[in-house]
Amino acid sequence: MSLKLGSLTTIIISTPETAKIVLQTHDLAFSSRTIPTAAQSLDHDKFSMAWLPVETQWRKLRKISREQMFSVPRLDASQGLRKDKLQKLCEYVNQCCEMGRAVDIGRAAFTTSLNLMSATLFSVEFAQYNSDSSQEMRDVVWGVMKGIGSPNLADYFPVLKRIxxxxxxxxxxxCFEKLFAIFDRIIDDKLKSSRGEKSDLLEALxxxxxxxxxxxxxxxxxxxxxxxxxxxxTSGTMEWAMTELLRNPEKLSRVENEITYIIGENKQxxxxxxxxxxxxxxxxxETFRLHPAAPFLVPHxxxxxxxxxxYIVPKNAQVLVNVWASGRLWNMAECGxxxxxxxxxxYRMVHLMLATLVGNFGWELEENVKPQELDMNEMFGLTLQKAIPLKAVPTKLCRT
Ligand code: HEM
Incomplete structure (x- = not known):
């Protein structure tokens, strides 16, 4: 499908076969990004791995992240830190359990993702479950996603950019300024206490x-x-996974039984x-298929x-791959x-968080909410989130 939005020609790719042609066969020709005005905040697009063209600086940033953060040895080395954060999630849910209180799954998953990410990036804990700081951070991250994902007249009519x-x-x-202020503080602290180690990504940077x-x-x-x-x-995917499991209680039991049978009763x-x-x-x-976190990828x-x-896709056209509509498993390993x-x-964070929630607790919906009546509406920024938060009541004690 081709859309002419102001001066911007946009091509929407909605079948897996055509997506494969764009992302594999002609991968290099479609490897650049159209840059939304919002991504130009503080000149972000000129420095960012997500928006730079596939050239020297982009390659350098991908190489640094791959080698210093996402390689198997690096991820294995930081897994103890993540385990500690999952233990905190367990303790928080245990408290809710004892008080008979429902857990806001998206909110708890966001706090956990924040802490897992900050543990992996700079060995720091970011947020507590019962404080507002995590919610503030969530608002900032969502503010960026919404800014970049929302239709912006300035993107279609460049004369409006200045206005x-x-x-x-x-x-x-x-939102960017708030995040930079946080990073500056963490970098300054690291610089003060640095003894030249390279044990997390920030020290390597x-x-x-x-x-x-x-x-x-x-x-x-x-x-x-x-x-x-x-x-x-990560947290959005978690919330959808739990939503689907609570809508399908027999599948929830299957996950629970698999963990008990393969891992054992009292083990994490x-x-x-x-x-x-x-x-x-x-x-x-299945959660990735039904609820892809980035339903149009990031614009190519x-x-x-x-x-x-x-058909000719003209030079400079924006190409959106509609992963959501293609409605079948999109094997992300196939992307270019x-x-x-x-x-x-x-991969590690989503599986472990889900296993921690399902393996240690039974889950029920709040009174008067029936599984088949769960609200499944979506909310779109650059990512797709659940519009109405999922609340669920934990019913078993933590195994630890
Ligand atoms: C459930 C979790 C995640 C999903 C579903 C996901 C999905 C995606 C998708 C679909 C893209 C765009 C690909 C394209 O435009 O062709 C992307 C790009 C990106 N993701 Fe993820 N992602 C996840 C987690 C993460 C994590 C944990 C990190 C970093 C810690 C990360 C960092 C990035 C970056 C930096 C890009 C831009 C890459 C580039 O343009 O070169 N993502 N992700």
Whole structure:
């Protein structure tokens, strides 16, 4: 489908076969991004892995993240930190259990994702379950997603860019400034206490900074990308997974039974256990299929005229791959150069969080809510979230 939105030609790809042509066969020709005005806040697009073209600086940032953060040895080295954060989730749900209180699953999942990410990135705990700081951070991350994902007149009529008629650039800039202020504080603390270690991503980045290979600005923009791309996608996927399980109680029991049977009664699931839990993996895959966190991916752009199925996609056209509508398992491993670099970490976080919630507690919907009546409406930023928060009551004590 081709849409002419103001001066922007947009091509929507809605079948898996055509998506494969865009993301594999002509991967390089479609590897650039159209850049929404919101992503230009504080010149983010000039420094960001998510928006830079596939050229030298983009390659450098992908290489740094792959080697310093997402490689198997790096992820294995930081798994103890993540285990500790999952234990805190367990303790929080246990408290709710004792008080007979419902858990806001999206909110708890966001706090956990935030802490898992900050543990992996800079060995710091970010937020407490019962405080407002996590909700504030959630609002900031959602503010960025909404700013970048919302239709913005300035993107279709460039003359309006300077006026920013909907105030989207101004709002996104405020969110960016808040995140940069947090990162600056963490970087300053690290610099003060640094003994030259490279035990987490930030220490490795500081090391590169001291060798003049990365500026502080580069570090801030990279952290922003990783934080924004990694928290709300992970927690959103978790909330949808729990929603689907609570709508299908027999499937919830199957996950619970698989964990009890394979892992054992009084043991916590470890990251290395995931390959032994095929039903849990199937639930996560099905959640990705039904509720893809980025339903149009991040906008791609044609670098040259490309012919697809007899049609010409003109140079500079925006290309949105409608993963949501293709309605079948989109094997993300099939994507080309722009494939999500965070998937190895997301894979561990989503499975472990889900196993922690389902393996340690029974779950029921609040009184008067029937599984088949659960609200399934979606809310779109750049990512797709559940419009009405899922609340569920934990019913078993934590095994620990
Ligand atoms: C459930 C979790 C996640 C899902 C479903 C997901 C999905 C995606 C998708 C669909 C894209 C766009 C691919 C494209 O445009 O072709 C993407 C890009 C990206 N993701 Fe993820 N992601 C997840 C978690 C993470 C995590 C944990 C991180 C980092 C810690 C991360 C960092 C990024 C970055 C930096 C990009 C931009 C890459 C580039 O343009 O070169 N993501 N992700």
């Amino acid at each position: 920013d008629p909907q105030g989207i650039l101004r709002e996104t800039t405020v 500081i090391h590169l900074h001291q060798r003049d290979e990365l500026s502080r600005n580069d570090i801030n923009h990279l952290l922003l990308d990783l934080f924004v791309a990694g928290t709300d996608t 699931v470890q990251e290395s256990d995931i390959p032994r839990l095929p039903y849990l993996q199937a639930v996560v895959k 752009k044609a670098n040259v005229d490309v012919e697809i199925n007899g 150069r722009r494939i999500c670099p965070g998937l190895p970490l997301a």
